[in-house]
Amino acid sequence: MQWHRTDAQTLLLRLLRSPCSGVPHDVAAAYAKLALRSGTLLEAIERGDLALPASERDCVLRFARNIRRVRSLDAQPESALRDGIAGAFELAAFEPALEAAEEAGHETELRLTEPQPLEEPAGVAPWQRHFSASALNAYAECRRKWFYRYACGAIEDRGSAASAYGSAFHLALEDFHGEYPRPVAADEAAMRRRIRECITWAFETHRNGFETRVELELQTRRAQRTAQRYVDWLLVQEKEAPFEVLGREVPAELELDGRPFVGYIDRLDRDELSGGVAVIDYKTGNISATPAEYVEKIRTFRDFQLPFYYWARTAAGDRVTRLVLIPLKDALLDVRPVALQVGRNVSAGELERSRERMIALSAELASGETRSFETTRDAAACVYCAYALACASKPPSEAQRFAS
Ligand code: SF4
Secondary structure: OHHHHHOOHHHHHHHHHOHHHOOOHHHHHHHHHHHHHHOOHHHHHHHOOOOOOHHHHHHHHHHHHHHHHHHOOOOOOHHHHHHHHHHHOOHHHHHHHHHHHHHOOOOOOOOOOOOOOOOOOOOOOOOOOOEOHHHHHHHHHOHHHHHHHHHHOOOOOOOOHHHHHHHHHHHHHHHHHHHOOOOOHHHHHHHHHHHHHHHHHHHHHOHHHOOOHHHHHHHHHHHHHHHHHHHHHHHHHHHHOOEEEEEEEEEEEEEEOOEEEEEEEEEEEEEOOOOOEEEEEEEOOOOOOOHHHHHHHHHOOOOOHHHHHHHHHHHOOOOEEEEEEEEOOOOOOOOOOEEEEEOOOEOHHHHHHHHHHHHHHHHHHHHOOOOOOOOOOOHHHHOOOOOOOOOOOOOOOHHHHHHO
């Protein structure tokens, strides 16, 4: 009745998910989720936006037909409207329950079920699957975020243009270094041409990650400019310390105290003079500006990525001498890597402590004893958090703090 009066989409979705709709629960939930994005439930159903088995499709189409029929009914007299709704949704089958509710003195438009007994408080189920440096980074940044993303799988993160930019750039460089494992000045023109082609192809491959064709075009141009600066840097690097690319997207697998850790290393290089191996990570977002800043993150257990790669490659038999982040975000700046020389910028002891911390955190997550997941105190971490809407106890932003 209320939906007929207001035509509110939330009431329609509630009706869809109620037992009266005749639509199986999971199908109703899927269409409700779709409608929250598109805002047009009935049209989505009638277009058949979800591929369903015939019996479920019939249920959902019947629901849409009934809704259209109810919508066409006159609101007055109310009793006729009520009968019309009851007829469309065959509510007679629900009558015994309605009567019982009325006898018990409950309102009949909305009936509450019996409250369920409270569950005994317990820890979150032990984490059984593999660990990764990015999961531990999320845990270090905000425990609640880890809980939403990894323990609940709370919502589907549809990704953003920034993540599509990162994926496309990584793909382009993987392809590029397949052809140019040893960049040399004599190949400069060919390298510049080839990297342009790689960027165009990779961004076209990831075109669905961008909302509009214009955004795709703008981001592709931005990447083209950055890629040329990347070639500038390769040529300087080749002159100062020639290197060979040993691998791209190299799987990193490691057992820490019996628990499996996995990841992928963007690039592995061998220094041609010393024979040492460098672990390279491309970064298309914000990163530490200096080696000292990045080492501080390692020391304070806020970043585990390069230490994890260090231990994975060391276990694989490599002599890892450099850990390098390559910033690829800003098309207006020269590419200036943040490079840590093992033993000089970052000590073996610091890497060992990072390893111990990874073991301790993974043990904590695998224990099943963790009962609460604190929110971060750093409001900056919430700005791009996919769970910000659901997260009731996030810290106030700077603007909110000043306003209060
Ligand atoms: S909104 Fe902030 S506090 Fe909440 S989960 Fe995300 S990062 Fe953590």
